[in-house]
Amino acid sequence: MSRAIGDMLIAPEATRGETVTAYATAAAGAVLAGLISAHAGHGRPVVALLALAGFDLFGGTVVNATASAKRRFHRPGRTARHHFLFVAGHVHPFLMALLVPGFGWGAAGAVYGLAVTGALGVLATPAELRRPVAFAVAALASTVSVTLLAIPVEVAWFAPVLFGKLLLGHILPE
Structure with a gap:
């Protein structure tokens, strides 16, 4: 893979x-999400979408935890606004509602709302408490998403991994 693609x-x-x-985690996430989706009886377009989501979310969780990504996303000049917009730009829940049978718009709105309000809460927290608050928010949001929301079992992984990528990986500095 070219260095430019790796940098991106x-x-x-x-x-x-x-x-x-x-890349190993992204590939494993893609395979796992695709196999789970295929086992659930989804057609090729949904299997492909979920495999792509698995690649992005599982791989992104690891990427956002790396020292090199921390240097990139938390370099001088980066503000809470930058971090919030990164989270807000992750409209994956709405793509899930659009394309995955059984993943409703209400669940999409709830998952998205948990991510963005969680990000706002973490970003508003004093620096010395940001890490424990991020873990608290991610744990609570994950529990809500897998127990209280009507999300098909084959995509039960989606919200917790999204919260890990955004609230624990991206928002937190090294």
Whole structure:
């Protein structure tokens, strides 16, 4: 893979270990999400969508936890607004509602709302409490999403991994 693509998907100056770990996890997430979706009887378009979502979310969770991504996303000049917009730009729940049978618009709105309000809460927290608050928000949001929302079992992984990627990986500095 070219260095430019690696810089875009992972981060500039990513180490070999970071790169291998991120791509291996992304590939495993894609395979796992695709197999689960196929086993649930979804057609090829949905299987492909979920495999792509698995690649992005599982891989992105690892990428956002790397030192190189932390240097990129938390460099001087980056503000809470940048971090919030990164989270807000993850409209994946609405794509799920559009394309995955049984993943309703209400569940999509709830997952998206949990992510963006969670991000606002974490970003508003004093720096010394940001990490424990992020973990609290991610744990609570994950529990709500897998127990109280009507989300098909084959995509029960989606919201917890999304929260990990955004609230624990992206928002938190090193």
